[in-house]
Structures are given as structure tokens and as C-alpha cells.
Amino acid sequence: xxxxxxxxxxxxxxxxxxxxxxxxxxxxxxxxxxxxxxxxxxxxxxxxxxxxxxxxxxxxxxxxxxxxxxxxxxxxxxxxxxxxxxxxxxxxxxxxxxxxxxxxxxxxxxxxxxxxxxxxxxxxxxxxxxxxxxxxxxxxxxxxxxxxxxxxxxxxxxxxxxxxxxxxxxxxxxxxxxxxxxxxxxxxxxxxx
Numbered sequence: 001x002x003x004x005x006x007x008x009x010x011x012x013x014x015x016x017x018x019x020x021x022x023x024x025x026x027x028x029x030x031x032x033x034x035x036x037x038x039x040x041x042x043x044x045x046x047x048x049x050x051x052x053x054x055x056x057x058x059x060x061x062x063x064x065x066x067x068x069x070x071x072x073x074x075x076x077x078x079x080x081x082x083x084x085x086x087x088x089x090x091x092x093x094x095x096x097x098x099x100x101x102x103x104x105x106x107x108x109x110x111x112x113x114x115x116x117x118x119x120x121x122x123x124x125x126x127x128x129x130x131x132x133x134x135x136x137x138x139x140x141x142x143x144x145x146x147x148x149x150x151x152x153x154x155x156x157x158x159x160x161x162x163x164x165x166x167x168x169x170x171x172x173x174x175x176x177x178x179x180x181x182x183x184x185x186x187x188x189x190x191x192x193x
Contacts, residue, residue: 049133132172137191146183
């Protein structure tokens with residue numbers, strides 16, 4: 001099954017288990033009812049910001065939607081492992097289906113984690129009309145290949161291979177390929193819960 005479809009189903013299952021209506025979820029998360037219905041119905045592939053807002057409303061870790069296992073000890077993700085290579089695609093806009101980032105989880109088996117590390121394949125954006133993201137927490141990005149442009153507040157940062165950035169996610173931000181060519185990054189997202 002497509003990883004994105006699993007995410008939508010998990011969100012709906014947790015929401016229904018906690019007896020939270022779509023209307024209440026929309027009100028508490030700041031997302032529209034239509035957007036939540038599209039996410040749960042696997043019509044949209046949301047970016048991390050809406051997922052983080054949904055996780056906060058439901059009182060669960062972001063990883064609840066991304067993982068399957070409950071490993072209490074250390075988790076090793078080998079390069080050749082299929083689990084490390086499965087990608088979850090997110091769009092830069094909840095109403096489009098162009099997946100511009102594919103996330104490869106590096107710790108989906110770790111129970112109780114507070115950080116979400118990913119290898120992220122960044123495709124060139126089809127538009128420069130970016131929708132900025134804001135959410136609680138922090139992010140760390142290390143560029144493995146290519147060039148990344150990060151709009152952060154009123155500033156723009158260009159990162160090349162080997163560069164990194166660490167920032168507060170509450171400031172409006174957007175990450176995309178800087179030279180309109182594919183790139184690869186290590187991204188670590190921390191969200192308090």
C-alpha cells in the first residue's frame with residue numbers, strides 16, 4: 001500500500017478513536033475541514049506543517065503517522081534496508097498533487113522518539129509561489145547533494161553540498177531546490193508534544 005494512503009488512514013483512525021470530529025479538528029488545527037477530509041481520504045499528500053498540527057490536536061507524536069513498530073532499544077537503519085528506502089511523498093501545497101519531496105524515514109521503528117530524521121529527495125518545484133510552513137519545534141538540514149534554498153522569515157539562505165542549517169520551525173519557512181535541479185538532504189525535525 002502507498003505510504004501516503006497509510007498516513008491518511010492512520011490520521012482518520014486516531015481522530016475517530018479520540019472522538020474528535022472533522023469540524024473540531026479543523027477548528028483546533030487551523031486547517032480547513034475540506035483539507036482534513038482530503039488528507040484522510042488520501043486525495044492530498046500534506047506537507048509536514050499540517051501533519052504536525054494534526055498530531056498536536058490528536059495528542060500524538062508526528063511519528064505516529066509515519067511508523068509501524070515499537071522498538072524500545074536503538075534502531076539501526078542500514079543503507080540497503082528497504083525500510084530506509086521507502087519514501088513518503090509530501091507536496092508543497094495541500095491542494096496540489098505534485099510531490100516535490102520524498103521522505104525516507106531513518107527511525108520509523110523507534111518508539112517514543114522526539115526527533116524525526118529523514119533522507120529527503122528534493123525535486124525542483126514547478127512554481128516559485130511557495131506556501132510557507134510554520135509549526136512548533138526545530139529543524140536541522142544537512143545538504144548531501146545539490147543546492148538547497150531556504151526561505152526563512154524575510155531571509156533567504158543558499159546551502160550547498162556539506163552545508164547545514166538549524167532553525168526554529170515557528171518562523172515561516174520553505175525548503176526547495178535552489179538551482180532548479182534535484183537535491184538530497186538529511187533533515188531532522190523535532191516537535192514537542
